Amino acid sequence: MATSLGLGHEACYAAYPAPASSYFFSSPELVADSGAVMEFPPAAAMADCYFPGITGARAPDYYYSPVPVFANGGAAAAENEMVNMSYVDDDGRRMMVSGSAGNGGRRPSQRIGFRTRSEVDVLDDGFKWRKYGKKAVKSSPNPRNYYRCSAEGCGVKKRVERDRDDERYVVTTYDGVHNHAAPGGDALLAPPRGAQDVLRPVCSAPWSAPTAPCDAWGTQLHAVAAGHSSESSY
């Protein structure tokens, strides 16, 4: 997990607090319909917080967040305001996404999702998960699987489903934060291979968060970003 990189998960979560709902976007740039361009840390950066084991093998192509702050470049949108945004997909096409801040009335405190190109549904993220449910959802032709962290006292949950628009992608949504280290996480991450400054995390995160320790993140994340293959497409 992230701790293997020298940054504790608590600090990690503090640096990149998970926004809360469901807008896909391509890192590091998201364009609101207002025309404002908002920048985000690389998906690999967020992934290292919430997906500590996976960055050594495959970083997510996109991550998404629900936060209405995206709507107008910083200010929160109205609760039910529909916002439209776009991102550039694998083929260089600009894809539009839209949604509202609502989440069926439920308001997760810490939620973040990743869209990862993968043939397997369940990605090894360094944590041990126990499946507790499967549900067909109306918004997608693919079933959604529900997992809960197996660690005692850890209430983190995740949902896994195939992208409705492109089944090559797996959408994994994490809900909550781990209060423990990933079992065997250290062994999962390939050691940094001398890569520095390949990617520059954006420190002026648009969501209302404490200032991210950019320098630390930069160093840590660059190593991660360069440590895995370049198959991911951002």
Next chain:
DNA sequence: CGTATTTGACCAGCGC
């Protein structure tokens, strides 16, 4: 035999 997964039932929140 212990543990993980499957799956139908149940529950809660929201919109109409």
Next chain:
DNA sequence: GCGCTGGTCAAATACG
């Protein structure tokens, strides 16, 4: 109030 939907529970089942 009712129906719809997403999320969770828990008994049954599968697997190592």
